[in-house]
Amino acid sequence: xxxxxxxxxxxxxxxxxxxxxxxxxxxxxxxxxxxxxxxxxxxxxxxxxxxxxxxxxxxxxxxxxxxxxxxxxxxxxxxxxxxxxxxxxxxxxxxxxxxxxxxxxxxxxxxxxxxxxxxxxxxxxxxxxxxxxxxxxxxxxxxxxxxxxxxxxxxxxxxxxxxxxxxxxxxxxxxxxxxxx
Amino acid sequence: xxxxxxxxxxxxxxxxxxxxxxxxxxxxxxxxxxxxxxxxxxxxxxxxxxxxxxxxxxxxxxxxxxxxxxxxxxxxxxxxxxxxxxxxxxxxxxxxxxxxxxxxxxxxxxxxxxxxxxxxxxxxxxxxxxxxxxxxxxxxxxxxxxxxxxxxxxxxxxxxxxxxxxxxxxxxxxxxxxxxxxxxxxxxxxxxxxxxxxxxxxxxxxxxxxxxxxxxxxxxxxxxxxxxxxxxxxxxxxxxxxxxxxxxxxxxxxxxxxxxxxx
Numbered sequence: 317x318x319x320x321x322x323x324x325x326x327x328x329x330x331x332x333x334x335x336x337x338x339x340x341x342x343x344x345x346x347x348x349x350x351x352x353x354x355x356x357x358x359x360x361x362x363x364x365x366x367x368x369x370x371x372x373x374x375x376x377x378x379x380x381x382x383x384x385x386x387x388x389x390x391x392x393x394x395x396x397x398x399x400x401x402x403x404x405x406x407x408x409x410x411x412x413x414x415x416x417x418x419x420x421x422x423x424x425x426x427x428x429x430x431x432x433x434x435x436x437x438x439x440x441x442x443x444x445x446x447x448x449x450x451x452x453x454x455x456x457x458x459x460x461x462x463x464x465x466x467x468x469x470x471x472x473x474x475x476x477x478x479x480x481x482x483x484x485x486x487x488x489x490x491x492x493x494x495x496x497x
Numbered sequence: 498x499x500x501x502x503x504x505x506x507x508x509x510x511x512x513x514x515x516x517x518x519x520x521x522x523x524x525x526x527x528x529x530x531x532x533x534x535x536x537x538x539x540x541x542x543x544x545x546x547x548x549x550x551x552x553x554x555x556x557x558x559x560x561x562x563x564x565x566x567x568x569x570x571x572x573x574x575x576x577x578x579x580x581x582x583x584x585x586x587x588x589x590x591x592x593x594x595x596x597x598x599x600x601x602x603x604x605x606x607x608x609x610x611x612x613x614x615x616x617x618x619x620x621x622x623x624x625x626x627x628x629x630x631x632x633x634x635x636x637x638x639x640x641x642x643x644x645x646x647x648x649x650x651x652x653x654x655x656x657x658x659x660x661x662x663x664x665x666x667x668x669x670x671x672x673x674x675x676x677x678x679x680x681x682x683x684x685x686x687x688x689x690x691x692x693x694x695x696x697x698x699x700x701x702x703x704x705x706x707x708x709x710x711x712x713x714x715x716x717x718x719x720x721x722x723x724x725x726x727x728x729x730x731x732x733x734x735x736x737x738x739x740x741x742x743x744x745x746x747x748x749x750x751x752x753x754x755x756x757x758x759x760x
Contacts, residue, residue: 320663323737326707328663338520353519353705355729360705362519414522415703415729418620478610478622484521 317370327361329370334359335412336375339489344373354413354488356422376489383490387456387471388497389447395435395466400449403430404468409454409492414484419458419476421486426454438464445471447494454494456486471497498562499601501631502585505555507683508627509616510605511598511724512548515623518611519728525708526617527724529683529747530596532648533571537600540568540577544640547604548614550627552597557588559599565635566602572650572748573597594650594748595681606636618683619725648744654754657742662710664733667697672711672719672736674756678749683725685712686746688755692717693735703729709738711757721746 318330331337338354341361345352350363361368391401409423426449434450439462442448446457448465457463458476475485486492501508511534514527528534528551538547550557554572561580569575572594580586588597607614607624616623625631659672676690693713706712710722712732721738722730723746736757738746749755 321661322663322734323660323707323709324739326737328704351517351519353728355704356702358702358704360519360707362705362707363516413703413729414520415727416522418521418523418622420522483523483611488520 319370322360325362325364327364329359329361330357331359331375333375335410335488336377337373339376340373341368344368355415356413383487384493385485385490386493386495387447387473389469389471389494390497391469393447393467393469396468400430400468403427404447404454404494405496411486411488411490411492412453413488414486417458417461419484419486420455421484421490421492423454423486423492424452426452428452432466434464435466438462442467443470445473447471499605499633499635500560500562501627501629501633502558502560503556504627504629504631505553505557507553508557509551509618509683510548510607510624510627510633511551511615512546512613514615514724515611515613515617519705522728523611523622524617524619524725524728526613526615526623528598529724530571530598530648530744532645532744533596534598534600536645536647537568537570537598538604539642539644540570541566541600541602542577542639542641543600543602543604544638544642547600547636547638548607549598549600549605552588552599554590554595557599558585560585563635567599569597569599570647571597574647591650593652593750595750596748601635602639603635604638606634617725619727648748651745651749651753654756655745655749656756656758657745658739658760659711659736659757660739660760662734662736663704664701665735667695667733668713668735669694669696671759672757676719676755676757678746678751678753678755680751681747681749683723685723685726686721686749688719688721690718693719695733701731701733703731706730706734707737709740709743710734711736711738723747
């Protein structure tokens, strides 16, 4: 782990397993920081009031968390290619982090053979519920938005609902499986 | 009830924002200039938790459907005024600054979303941007309290404190003087000035952002992130503006000069 100072009251942790650290730090630091934000290779601690004793914390395995979500998909997307539907069905994904839009989760676990670059020109509009991949990630667009990921299908599952106490269905550490709708 | 008769292009409801949800991709939002919102609230007899209106420059008119008290702080200042049902409040031009905060006694009482009544212009969470005809219920977040001092509106040049960001070492320069504000919205302020050049040129995987983060896109012209900033970003952050100086950036009219200095 490398710890970088981030401005006035932030710390950026460069770690091998950001979501594992997020899950562990959330238990240890809840009252000492304003927010803990996992990302691709880092965990940001915002508003640090007390320097965390990081040496007493070790990352948690995401797969052991009790949150698991199954996403039923109609595989009718314009960017399907050979073997990808089977790979999506066979992979146990983990939410590594959220970003881009509220409730948009970056899912890791897709075998490298199925990694594809994002579209050179993003689509102006991607429908809500679109199941998509780009780079090492899979994701589901929680609402209609522009987007450059490869579209594989659509789910009717509601991923983000502000009327619920926990508005995001896919939170960091959640285990995700895709099935046929 | 308060009825918007004439809105400005960026008229929103704001309070202290929606902290603690960045890990779900939900921005903080809240007043760009919380100092002025809090002053307006105190002048109107409201607690710090009350929501008020954040108004970009232009002519804004609203009508009271009930008796009430209002006050304005920020770019425009209005001492507490008592009004009767049917009276209108009009907010116009100012000599300096960008955003004016209209507080109405009791606070604007639209439904809170994730603990805040703030409009988030990046993600669309919270109440809609105000338009002519918007009807705003009023609440009961009263408090008699000391009125905090006014924030002096920037004119000409401001000096803001910065500390290094996590990727400061990726740049050939440190952030200092010579910049001016080109455009500004609730997400961030774009500056123009001496281009910042990278010594480390590899791509940065997205990482978390904070308000005040100074991000440098490939053109080398810095962006200072404000209340509605995205929760993560893929360009390196060279520095972070002190939280107390961030309202000053938000109140900069285009072409205001900005000098950054270290602690």
